Amino acid sequence: MIGCTEAVRRLWEYLDDTVDLDERALVEEHLARCSTCCGELEFATELRRMLAERSPDDLSDEIARRLNRTIEELGT
């Protein structure tokens, strides 16, 4: 059995699926009886989703034009 501190320390690894089976069981057993840590899990899930989000304006036309010119000039 683990407490909140230990469970929270493993939450992201739990979401990443990089904990081993024993640790996964410990986290899930803690989550089953701790609503605060369930809230923290929900929060971490949303934070992780935000981190993965891309902004739409990554490649401006100007940069694309310059880099494409580099590509076309390679080897010529």
Add this chain to the structure above:
Amino acid sequence: MRLRDVVAVRAQTAGPAEAVAVDRDESFRTLARQQLPRLVAIARRLVGDDAEDMVQECLLKAFQRFTQLRDDEAGPGWLTSILVNCCRDLMRAGARHPDEIDYDDLESFSLFRHIAYEDPYPYSDSLHLDFLAEFEAEDVRAVVMRLPLIYRVPLVLVYMEGFLAREVAEMLDVPVGTVLSRLHRGRKLFERQMWEYAEEFGLLLREEAP
């Protein structure tokens, strides 16, 4: 059309020696054009305003080493690996040296609990999600840019680009345990920087209910 198909088609129209060189160059250009938006997106997250220079350097190095690529399907990962290595010089000269960070203090930080303790929106029923809702995608990118490169790189590659920790370890030529440890600290730093950014940019200020 796959890269090796491009090679096959071009090889039919030139002499053997020239054909191999010309077709290799064209195969590289095809790969580079396909991957350009993704490379720029990664570079922007890794090095911000230096992204164009890093992608340029990556393209030149990759072109010189293209004969080392044996498997077409490994092309995107291979290019990413070269890009990351181009950024490593900047990583070493990072603006904020990781030694300045108090890791004991960091280890005990939880953004979730900090928000609950500080209670920035007293009239909210969903305090934590309201906090996150204040962040646009550009704000999150700005927070990521505040992290030292040593932590930013694994965070970007794993959470934004979907690489496995093992693959990042190979790119950086470090043990996988090192990547996992940097990810752990990187996430903690990201959480703390989310709070500091919210404070600095007034995301915690809200009109009080009457």
